[in-house]
Every structure is written in C-alpha cells, then in structure tokens.
Amino acid sequence: MKVLYCTSEAVPFASTGRLAEVACSLPKALRLRLIGCRVVLPLYEDIPQELRDNMKFVTSLSVPVAWRRQYCGVFETHVGNVIFYLIDNQYYFKRHGLYGHYDDAERFAFFSRAVIEMLPCLDFKPDIIHCNDWQTALVPVYYSQFYASKDWFRGIKTILTIHNIQYQGKFSKEILEDVLGFPQSSMPLLEHGNYINLLKGGIECANCVTTVSPTYAKEILDPLFAYGLEDILQEHSAKIQGILNGIDVTVYNPETDPEIYTNYSADDLTGKAENKLGLQKRLNLRQDVAVPLIGMVTRMVPSKGLDLVEEAIDSLLQKSDAQFVILGSGDWDYENFFKELQQRWPGRVCSCFGFIPELSHKIYAASDIFLMPSKCEPCGHAQLIALRYGTIPVVRETGGLKDSIRDYNDGEGNGFTFQEYDAGRMKEAVERALKAYRDREGWNMLIHRATACDFSWGHCANEYIRLYRELLKSDGT
Numbered sequence: 001m002k003v004l005y006c007t008s009e010a011v012p013f014a015s016t017g018r019l020a021e022v023a024c025s026l027p028k029a030l031r032l033r034l035i036g037c038r039v040v041l042p043l044y045e046d047i048p049q050e051l052r053d054n055m056k057f058v059t060s061l062s063v064p065v066a067w068r069r070q071y072c073g074v075f076e077t078h079v080g081n082v083i084f085y086l087i088d089n090q091y092y093f094k095r096h097g098l099y100g101h102y103d104d105a106e107r108f109a110f111f112s113r114a115v116i117e118m119l120p121c122l123d124f125k126p127d128i129i130h131c132n133d134w135q136t137a138l139v140p141v142y143y144s145q146f147y148a149s150k151d152w153f154r155g156i157k158t159i160l161t162i163h164n165i166q167y168q169g170k171f172s173k174e175i176l177e178d179v180l181g182f183p184q185s186s187m188p189l190l191e192h193g194n195y196i197n198l199l200k201g202g203i204e205c206a207n208c209v210t211t212v213s214p215t216y217a218k219e220i221l222d223p224l225f226a227y228g229l230e231d232i233l234q235e236h237s238a239k240i241q242g243i244l245n246g247i248d249v250t251v252y253n254p255e256t257d258p259e260i261y262t263n264y265s266a267d268d269l270t271g272k273a274e275n276k277l278g279l280q281k282r283l284n285l286r287q288d289v290a291v292p293l294i295g296m297v298t299r300m301v302p303s304k305g306l307d308l309v310e311e312a313i314d315s316l317l318q319k320s321d322a323q324f325v326i327l328g329s330g331d332w333d334y335e336n337f338f339k340e341l342q343q344r345w346p347g348r349v350c351s352c353f354g355f356i357p358e359l360s361h362k363i364y365a366a367s368d369i370f371l372m373p374s375k376c377e378p379c380g381h382a383q384l385i386a387l388r389y390g391t392i393p394v395v396r397e398t399g400g401l402k403d404s405i406r407d408y409n410d411g412e413g414n415g416f417t418f419q420e421y422d423a424g425r426m427k428e429a430v431e432r433a434l435k436a437y438r439d440r441e442g443w444n445m446l447i448h449r450a451t452a453c454d455f456s457w458g459h460c461a462n463e464y465i466r467l468y469r470e471l472l473k474s475d476g477t
Contacts, residue, residue: 001035001036001127001128001465001468001469001472002035002036002037002038002124002125002126002127002128003027003030003035003036003037003038003126003127003128003129003130003468004037004038004039004040004115004119004124004126004128004129004130005023005026005027005037005038005039005040005130005132006039006040006041006112006115006129006130006131006132006136006139007019007020007023007039007040007041007132007135007136008041008042008098008099008108008111008132008133008135008136009023009041009098010023010024010039010041010084011023011024012024012051012079013041013044013047013051013084013086014041014042014044014046014047014098016098016099018163018245018379018381019132019133019163021248022132022163022212022245023039023041023132024039024079024082025246025247025248025457026245026246026457026460026461026464027039027082028079028080028081028082028457029246029456029457029458029460029461030461030464030465031080031081031082032081032458032461033458033461033462033465035461035465035468036124037082038082038083038084038085038124038126039082039083039084039085040084040085040086040087040115040118041084041085041086041087042086042087042092042093042107042111043073043075043086043087043088043089043093044093044098045093045094045095045096046096046097046098047086051077054077054078055075055076055077055086056075056076056077057073057074057075058074058075058076058085058121058122059073059074059118059121059122060072060073060074061074061114061117061118061121063110063113063114063117064113064117064181065106065109065110065113065179065181066109066177066178066179066180066181067178067181070089070091070092070110071089072087072088072089072110072114072117072118073087073088073089074086074087074088074118074121074122075088085118085122087111087114087115087118089110089114092106092107092110092111093107099135104169105169105171105175105179105180105196105198106175106179108134108135108136108138108169108198109138109179109180109181111135111136112136112137112138112139112141112142113138113142113181115129115136115139116129116139116142116143116147116153119152119153120152125152125156126156127155127156127157127468127472128156128157128158128159128468128471128472129143129156129157129158129159130158130159130161130464131158131159131160131161131202131206132160132161132163133161133162133163133164133167133199134167134168134169134198134199134202135169135198136160136202137160137169137198137199137201137202137203138180138198138201138202139158139202140158140160140201140202140205140206140207141182141186141189141190141201141202141204141205143156143158143205144158144205145182145186145189145205157207157208157468157471157472158205158206158207158208159206159207159208159209159210159467159468159471160202160203160206160208160209160210161209161210161211161212162199162203162209162210162211162212162220162378163211163212163378163379164378165199165211165220165225165226165227165229165378166227167199168197168198168199168200168227168229169197169198169199170192170195170196170197170198171195171196171198172195172196173187173191173194173195173196175196176190176196180196189201189204189205190204192228192229192232193228197229199229200229200232203229203232203233203236204232204236206239207239207471208239208241208467208471209236209239209240209241210240210241210242210243210464210467211240211241211242211243211378212242212243212244212245212378212379212400213242213243213244213245213378213379213380213399213400213402213403213404214241214242214243214244214403215242215398215399215400215402215403216242216377216378216379216399216400217240217241217242218242219376219398219399220233220240221233221234221237221240225376241467242403243460243463243464243467244379244400244403244404244455244459244460244463245379245381245400245460246384246455246456246457246458246459246460246461247381247384247385247388247455247456247457248456248457249388249455249456249457252361252364252385252388252389253388254271254272254365254388254389254390257361257365259357259358259361259362260275260361260362260365260366261274261275261278261279261362261365261366262274262275262278264365265451266390266447266448266451266452269390269444269447272365272366272389272390273289275362275365275366276289276293276366276367276368277289278362278366279293279325279362279363279365279366280293280323280366282362283325283350283352284346284347284350285323285325285347285348285349285350286323286347286348291321291322291323292320292321292322292323292368292369292434292437293322293323293324293325293366293367293368293369294322294323294324294325294367294368294369294370294371294430295324295325295326295363295364295366295367295369295370295371295386295391296309296324296325296326296327296328296363296370296371296372297326297327297328297360297363297364297382298326298327298328298372298382299328299329299330300328300329300330300331300334300335300338301330301331301334302331302375303374303375303376303377304372304373304374304375305372305373305374305375305396305421305426306334306337306373307423308373308421308422308423308426309371309373309426310334310337311423312423312424312426312427312430313341314341314344315427316427316430316431317345317348317349319431320431320434322348322369322434323348323349324341324345324348324349324350325349325350325351325352325363325367326338326350326351326352327352327353327354327356327359327360327363328352328353329353329354329355335351335353338351339351364382364385364386364388364389364391365389365391367386367391368391368392368437369391369392369393369394369430369433369434369437370382370383370386370391370392370393370394371393371394371430372393372394372395372396372401373394373395373396373418373426374395374396374398374399374401375396375398375421376398376399377395377396377398377399377400377401378399378400379399379400380395380399380400380401380404383395383400383401383404383405383415384404384455386450387404387414387415387450387451387453387455388451388453388455389451390447390450390451391450392414392415392416392433392443392446392447392450393405393414393415393416394415394416394417394418394426394429394430394433395415395416395417395418396417396418396419396421396426397417397418397419401417402417404453404455405417408432408433408436408446409432412449413449414446414449414450414453415450416429416430416432416433416436417429
C-alpha cells in the first residue's frame with residue numbers, strides 16, 4: 001500500500017501548530033508498519049538552510065494554474081525512515097510566513113495541482129492521497145474533476161482530514177475560473193454561501209473525510225461546532241470518521257526527557273516531587289512538595305475555556321492551598337487577567353507568557369493536576385502529554401478530551417471530567433481532584449493508571465491503515 005501524505009506544514013521544516021507534528025509523526029508510524037508513506041509540502045522561504053542542504057533535486061515540471069502555467073521544482077529529502085517531497089516555486093513560496101498572504105488561494109491551488117501533476121515524474125504512484133485542512137482540500141477536487149478518468153491516475157483514493165473546522169479557506173467566488181481554473185459548471189462543488197469554500201470542496205469530493213477524534217466527528221454535524229458547514233457535513237456524514245491523534249512518546253517521556261529537572265517513572269515517582277520543587281523555585285512559588293500544583297499550557301483564546309478559569313480560580317485558591325501556573329499567549333484580555341491574578345496571589349500563582357517549549361515540559365512534569373476546560377477541542381494534545389507525565393487531567397467532555405479522559409468516579413478513570421460549559425461545574429471537578437490528591441495511596445494508583453494509557457502514534461496509525469484498506473477494498477483493489 002502506498003500513501004502520499006499531503007500537508008501545508010511538517011516538522012522539522014515548517015510549523016505553525018499541531019498539524020506539523022502530525023505530518024511528521026503519523027507517516028513515521030505508518031512506515032514502521034510497512035506502509036509506503038511519503039510526505040509532500042511546499043518549499044517555504046522559512047525552511048532553514050541546514051535542512052535545504054540535505055535536499056536533492058528530483059525534477060521540474062510546468063503546472064497549470066487556471067489559464068497560465070507555473071514552474072514547479074520537486075526536491076527530495078529524508079527524515080528518519082520517511083521520504084519528504086518539497087514543492088518549489090519562488091513566486092508563491094519565497095516569502096516569510098506560511099499563511100495570511102493576499103494570494104493564499106492561488107498559492108495553495110498551485111500546490112494542490114502540483115501534488116497531482118508531479119506523480120508521473122516520480123517512481124511512486126500512491127493508492128491513497130491523504131490531504132489535510134483547507135490548504136490541501138483542492139487535491140480531491142482537482143483529482144475528481146481533471147484526473148480520475150485518465151489511465152495513469154485511475155484508481156487513486158483521496159482522504160481529507162479536518163483538524164479544525166473553524167479554518168475553511170473562504171475566498172471570493174470570482175476566483176473560480178481565473179485563479180483556481182475550474183469551469184462554471186464546478187461552482188456547486190466549491191460554492192458555499194457567498195464564497196468559494198475550499199474545505200467544502202474537499203468534503204464534497206474526497207472519498208473519505210476524517211477528523212482528529214471520534215467525538216469531534218459527531219460534534220461537527222451540529223451547528224454549534226460546524227462554523228456554517230453543518231448542512232454539507234450532514235449530507236456527507238456516512239463518509240466521516242474520527243480517529244484520535246497520538247503523541248510522540250519518545251519526545252514526551254519523563255524517563256528520558258532532557259528538558260525536565262529530574263527524570264522519573266511511574267514505578268519511582270520521587271523525581272516528580274523534585275520537578276515540582278525545581279519549578280516552584282524557578283517561578284517564585286512557595287516551595288512545598290505537599291501542596292497540589294495545578295498547571296495549564298494553552299493558547300489564550302476563548303475556545304480554551306479561560307473565561308471559566310477567570311470566574312472560578314480565585315474561589316478555588318481561597319478554599320484550598322493549591323498553587324496555579326499557566327503558560328501561553330494570545331488575547332490581551334486574558335494575558336492581562338493572569339498578570340493581575342499573579343499579583344493578587346504572590347507565591348501561589350505564576351503566569352508565564354510566550355511559546356517556551358522547555359518550560360512547558362517542566363510544567364507537565366511538575367504539576368499534579370492539569371486543567372483543560374475547553375469550549376471546543378478537536379483532539380487535544382496537552383491532556384495526552386499530561387497523562388504521560390503522571391499529571392492528572394481535569395477536562396470538559398468535548399472532542400478529543402472526551403475520547404481520552406474518563407472520569408475517576410467510574411472506578412477506572414484516568415482523570416476528572418465535567419460536561420456542562422459552566423464555571424461552577426469546572427470548579428467542582430477541580431475540587432474533586434484536589435480531594436483525591438489528599439489520598440496519597442489512591443492518587444499514586446491514579447498516576448499509574450494515567451501513565452499506563454497508550455496514546456502513541458501506533459494506535460492512530462493502525463486505525464488509518466484499517467481505513468485505507470477499507471477504501472481500497474470498496475473499489476475491489
């Protein structure tokens with residue numbers, strides 16, 4: 001089985017978020033399971049020179065972009081056991097920043113068309129083209145409209161993964177012919193409301209649509225979560241599946257992590273206490289290993305449930321001896337609130353701002369409780385890392401949080417959950433966690449249960465292999 005994983009970003013080349021890690025880790029896990037998976041992404045200006053030095057020129061070709069043709073260079077490099085192709089065009093990609101340019105529709109139309117056009121030039125015909133988000137959602141559309149009936153291309157299946165449906169690629173309808181190169185007869189595939197919607201086109205044309213958790217696959221059928229696409233998603237609900245993403249358990253491993261103060265394991269948790277003392281000292285919190293430490297690593301935006309934290313945190317601190325640390329950046333209002341919270345609670349609260357990977361690792365390792373009260377969470381990443389470090393999550397039951405964290409009250413749980421998006425419900429869940437923390441024997445058993453959870457990329461890869469096989473079997477191949 002051969003899979004071409006099509007993405008707009010991937011570690012270590014270019015990254016703005018979670019997709020880049022997925023685009024590195026999932027193909028690697030697929031290759032370990034003897035799936036011929038290769039990755040393709042744009043050759044951005046921001047890719048470091050040391051990575052460029054390892055690239056080999058493969059071929060060049062001319063790619064149609066509506067009425068014109070554009071140069072496309074194809075470069076190849078290896079990351080571990082995975083082959084990466086990088087698509088070069090200096091007009092589109094020799095600029096700083098991955099997204100947010102005035103001509104993004106044309107840039108990613110070129111990239112999507114180039115992905116298909118380059119295939120006959122390579123010694124690699126994929127059975128599956130696996131696309132991700134709106135930036136590559138045109139691949140299934142171009143394939144279905146222009147390539148599916150051609151001999152060389154016949155039989156390829158397309159999958160589109162939606163990582164966050166909030167981002168859809170909306171553009172003026174005027175670009176249909178002159179920029180995207182589709183005839184007016186294709187307008188129904190891409191039109192939604194008063195816009196061209198690239199994600200909608202991908203949903204219409206892909207053989208299968210996946211999301212990054214089973215619960216999120218159900219949630220996006222609801223207008224509350226679908227950002228206007230509920231009618232299209234409901235129409236195509238039969239081909240939508242949810243597969244929970246994983247984490248890289250070699251990077252996030254308390255036994256070997258070089259970023260934390262002291263390595264430790266579930267069998268010997270003394271190192272976790274030493275990490276708490278180390279973080280307390282660094283952040284000017286009162287050093288006391290017995291005090292429960294609540295941690296958050298998050299983007300400071302409304303979807304992360306920070307309004308619930310604003311409403312409840314002072315009361316929680318008043319009624320307990322807990323400490324609270326948060327790391328993140330985002331909306332000014334939230335950052336200002338957490339600055340003031342630290343001033344109100346010296347020695348018990350520390351608010352850290354920015355993207356600081358080494359500090360995030362230290363927070364995961366040092367905290368006892370990890371808070372994620374998200375309003376919406378397609379998959380979630382932080383709760384999986386927290387489990388790996390024996391830090392017990394408190395989460396709202398939405399998206400991937402619901403799929404990965406089971407409430408401790410059921411006797412088999414690995415965290416604490418609440419359903420209703422309400423500050424009082426969140427506060428009750430945190431208070432239950434704080435009460436459980438006082439039972440040291442029970443808490444250590446909960447830590448063992450948390451660290452025993454397997455959310456490695458292997459499980460995710462196995463689920464995608466099952467899906468790939470189902471797709472190919474449905475075609476009789």
